[in-house]
Amino acid sequence: MPGRGLQVACWRGFHCSHTMKYHQRAAATPRRAIMYVPGYDDRKANKAATLTIDSIVLDCEDGVAINKKEEARVNIPKLLARTDFGSKDRFIRVNSRDTGLTEDDVSSILASNNLPDGLLLPKVNSVDDINWFCDLAARNGNLKSLNRPMILGVMVETAIAMLNLKEITSFKSNTFDLQCLIFGADDFLAEIGASKTENAMELMYARQHVILHAKAFGLQAIDMVYNNYKDLIGLQRQAIEGAKMGFTGKQVIHPGQIDIVQESFSPSKEQIEWAKALSIAFEDHQQQGKGAFIFRGQMIDKPLLLQANNILSLINNVNGSHTSS
Amino acid sequence: MPGRGLQVACWRGFHCSHTMKYHQRAAATPRRAIMYVPGYDDRKANKAATLTIDSIVLDCEDGVAINKKEEARVNIPKLLARTDFGSKDRFIRVNSRDTGLTEDDVSSILASNNLPDGLLLPKVNSVDDINWFCDLAARNGNLKSLNRPMILGVMVETAIAMLNLKEITSFKSNTFDLQCLIFGADDFLAEIGASKTENAMELMYARQHVILHAKAFGLQAIDMVYNNYKDLIGLQRQAIEGAKMGFTGKQVIHPGQIDIVQESFSPSKEQIEWAKALSIAFEDHQQQGKGAFIFRGQMIDKPLLLQANNILSLINNVNGSHTSS
């Protein structure tokens, strides 16, 4: 993807002034769906390259059995070299620190001349894990050849990670650009001994905790996997719920999940129409000296304008970013 | 409102002993509804003065368009001078720190001899914002003429504020008496990119996070605005829900919302009857040496007595505080 620079802008528009110091990194590149593909599996990777999806993740971690780990980490640079993934963001997910496999992953993947757009570090428990990984990558890879920081996503999937989330999400570095906070719900549920239910009420706290921390530091917040890949109605319900909560995207595990997820994280026609009309009405009332006014039965003031602006920015990003490279 | 001293008491009664150090400031003045009135709008202010409502807020911030800001801050002291708001708490909401307008607000408002009962500082992101504001007010206003600390309410409406909430709510000063923590849901939703839904499930974490921090430090917790001012059934549902969660009051944006909100934050007849009967039964059983006993199908011990005492204290405050000045 030659010439693809770092796309960084604040999609929240003018609203950001007072917190700009916290989220200069907020990414305008939409990542409504990110799909995992086992790093050794050329067939699935080639298929993925043909799909309309914002991001793909070539996986070395949980989607790869222990006896395929070496094959995956050797195959991924070749995949990146020969496959045209179009405008998709190409991430690689390495194995987590506790496995002892991360160093081999990094050596193989970052030594290549075909670097991905970003890296995902799973099972991050503390900012110390991120620092450890960045040091490892700096020692082993050829990141210096990049004319930009490497995009980084971190996955939080343990109880202790949730308790350390403020320091995790406020991570800063010159070499890595932390853009995504990804919620690994299945590992999290396993660790806290919980069971996934229909409405995922047992994850209410954790999901909103993740959103809150991501947004406080301008990161994208990526929601949990919906495991039952045949249940598209349940998928849609959960995706829309996540979007309304403030997630910016969702992990997918099957091509059949992509369209529903990407649509759920895009503004609807009704939302766009409402946002445009409100934006005009707000401007009119400001000129008349009215800070608050009634619009379609709701009392409107600046915060609702900001919500409208969010919708308009999002639709611009979704339409613009994946046709430009 | 001459002679109105600082009303400070712990409405939790004897329960407080072990945490008294944290909430000496807990206010007994009920603030079940607080209503915003644009600071430049004499007609609305005069109307508000005639209403039965616990608190009004003369607004310089989001209810006032940018070209009316000066008019609002000049008009407010005149309004306070000539208008009899009865026993209502009179707050002024200044513009937030990031706007660059706060200093002018403070200069105009606090230079007056007609000081309000309290000030609301919106979009507080950290305790540093509160300290900055208090310094500003001390330099510019005539707070020293007061024989009491100025009552302060802070609004939290950003993600970073939620992460800094413990230090915000534990703020202490000799000049300002922090009594209210107000949740600005619409700005918060805009910042985290969320959408308000019917049951507001996307705000579950944030609302309960606000209540928890407020109550840990003896502050009143004031719930979100219900924007659809014509939907009184929805308003009532959300107000009752907030009251049951532990909020002590709710922001309102229209006179038609006041009665429902104030009623929702007052104990019902059934609750009062239950509380009185339980209180008597508890005393009886204590004298018989029973710490736990069965009352109307429930196993009762001290914590349920405390809930009964809350109800009885609340009804006393509501009946008493607004007839005394």
Add this chain to the structure above:
Amino acid sequence: MPGRGLQVACWRGFHCSHTMKYHQRAAATPRRAIMYVPGYDDRKANKAATLTIDSIVLDCEDGVAINKKEEARVNIPKLLARTDFGSKDRFIRVNSRDTGLTEDDVSSILASNNLPDGLLLPKVNSVDDINWFCDLAARNGNLKSLNRPMILGVMVETAIAMLNLKEITSFKSNTFDLQCLIFGADDFLAEIGASKTENAMELMYARQHVILHAKAFGLQAIDMVYNNYKDLIGLQRQAIEGAKMGFTGKQVIHPGQIDIVQESFSPSKEQIEWAKALSIAFEDHQQQGKGAFIFRGQMIDKPLLLQANNILSLINNVNGSHTSS
């Protein structure tokens, strides 16, 4: 219960490697139900001894009226001496620090040669309260006669405790082995001025906050009391909900609640069958080099295996631990 050593194992199996440093203390002893019995009440204690329940708590605190406190603390050592509680865990709940009664409780109870298996400290607000209690116990009791640390459970029931929960749950000592974090919902509701509703939505944040902190440090998380002891359907619904959220057990206040609660915190036949089948399928697929695969309509990878392993470990513990002493 001679010869009963400290049962410490990680029921999460191999999943723990990366967080083992945080929860070496995770207890394998199931405490699905813990029931309070007033410390002065021999009849109830004798009855409790005959019941099939994981843990009983001889109470000095809220279940004991103020004029029975002395009787309770004197009676408890005698009860422990003469009563065979079988394999049950025997806890004693002392009065909280703020009452001024704890020292007398400790002097009476820990001076005895008939020590309980564990102590419960209620209304803990900070780790300082735990340290204070441990010092008190070390000075007054004969804990040195034990060949193991004393098991400790702490109850959190105030707003400030929730804000200090990370430091509370990371408490460590050589003399006490913190194993249980118990949520005192009724006191908590009283303090935050909330009201218990049918679905307990007002406690969503607090309950999941407790679970998260307990699990981050390897503690058991014990859910709230269901006060309406005649409503077994409501009890079951709440117990199952708590188990699915990640609680490991629940407080009970009536013998009629025990069976439903213990069953709710045990894996169902369907869960056990699913877990066994998935475990076998996972192993097969690993050998074929597949890290992710489809099983009964779900995409499975390592996290779901961990959930299956949890179920299998739990059923082993429940079957094993209470027949061995």
